Amino acid sequence: MLVHLKTQLQTLLQNALSVAYPDQLNSLPIELDIPTEKVFGEYSSNIALKSAKIFKKAPTVVANEFLAIFTMAIEKSPLKDKIAKIEVKNPGFINFFLTPTALYDVVYQIFKDEANYGRLNFGQNKKIQIEFVSANPTGPLSIAHARQAAVGDALANIFNFIGFKADREFYVNDEGNQINILGRSVAQRAQELLGEKVDFLEDNYQGDYIKDMAKEFMAQHKINNLDGLNATKPETFSQWAADYLLNVIKKELDDFGVHFDTWSHQSKIATAEKIVAVLDVLKGKGFIYEKEGAWWFKSTDFGDDKDRVVKKSDGSYTYLTPDIVYHKDKFDRGYERLINIWGPDHHGYIPRITAVVEALGYKKDNLNVLIVQLATLFRDGKPVSMSTRRGQYVSLREVMTEVGVDAARYFFLMRHISAHLEFDLELAKKATPENPVFYIQYAHARVYSINKKAQEAGIQVQRNKLSLLKEEAELDLIKKMGWFADVLLFCYDQLDPYPLVNYLHELATAFHKFYDQHRVVEENKELSGERLALVNSCRIVLANGLMLLGLTAPESM
């Protein structure tokens, strides 16, 4: 992998410089960038530009001095066969060019690792928890949840691939006001169904699914008259409805290909005793005070705008309080890093929960809250508005059935998580060149097609000894494949799967360009064998990347 070669080269250059200039450069680490233009080589360093001032010389002069040092160091090292040339370019960049031999190593590596190509032990098995979706069980999932699901799942895949132990967790808010309202909504719809004239309350859940649930509730509880209904306790409605909808949500996520490791319930984690205990802890640390009959958490000590009520004057708790218990519980379970994925409507809540983490004695950096921006859905050129309450929204279920899981997941991932996303349902459905979904998958499928032709022609994959791949399109493709792991690290750094989407698109472009210019199955059998190795190594990288994003890698299209 080129990421390893880069590290080796970097270390070599750093050592060479510190020997040559023991004093001047001690605080200036050498960094290798991937140049935007390939005429500038595979790696580029701006060290001469940065250190020109220290030496009081022109950057190109410094660069040429470094060039001599680097050339000698590489000549004496095992990297001698990997570096083709080094050059200085204005205004003072030092560019490194790899030999074909160095690039062929990428292909050998891919065949050696196959489905594990790109795997790193970077994470050293550290436990990370990614909590996402965590929708209230009061209705089917919306496309806002769908995007969070696609992002969280892909992130977990990537983290695990680079050596972390990442768990997916869904937190179920199965208590509180919204659940009571849900129960009441079902109860009132049931009354209606039994012929009673009901004043259906405005803040009830208005969606049609409530009516279906009312029917189902009565069937399951064998209720067929008003007496039976009135004898039923409100909690029975609430608990049944929350359970019912949680199962709906589980099924939706399952069908969407998102599988959680842990479903934690507020009712089980944030029990009355644990709430009392955690408030005690905070009180002991001096972060709780009483004012106007309520208990306040001094979140301003940690940068929040204002202090927050944790126990209301009527004795009940706010939304924040069980969340304190929950976050303590996460750390108690041994996670070194917590990642919460929330919608933009919760971003005002971040300083509060960060304050909680710090007050509990953990570092601010132990928790990252990612805000996944909304996806605006378009249908026939018009935006579709959403409101759970009114029940007028496009659900994950609808999107899945309309455009398919692959297209849906791709669209949800095709922008940075912080960018508003335009999701055109009509476009996602189309099997035309306007639709970006198939571009990557098409490259993968094309390799299978080549394999079939190659088999007919009796050509074997040459995976041990490459020497004939010299064309620009061939070498470009190999370079792209070599940077796979680099991209995964970048995703980790950014906490965003988007760079991988972008990368796979670029990899597919490199493949399609090669495909268009050169034939794999051709006269020269040796060349064919090597090209067959090239496209199949590309297939492996594409498949690995698609798998991490939760997309299928079709063998034909």
Added chain:
RNA sequence: GCGCCUGUAGCUCAGUUGGAUAGAGCAUCAGCCUUCUAAGCUGAGGGUCGCACGUUCGAUUCGUGCCAGGCGCGCCA
């Protein structure tokens, strides 16, 4: 009023954390299939990187101040 996100081609967006001539897709126009899948490839046109200062060898990137759009600012959840 305060906080967060966003502002780059007609449209939707990249731009690897301060680098080299600012890129891609769509749309428009012009080409490429008797040969491995044309869901592909090649080319053309299209830009005051919201505006103004500042920081330095160098700013789309960093800082400050404006302008515009979105979201959030409860003893709601």
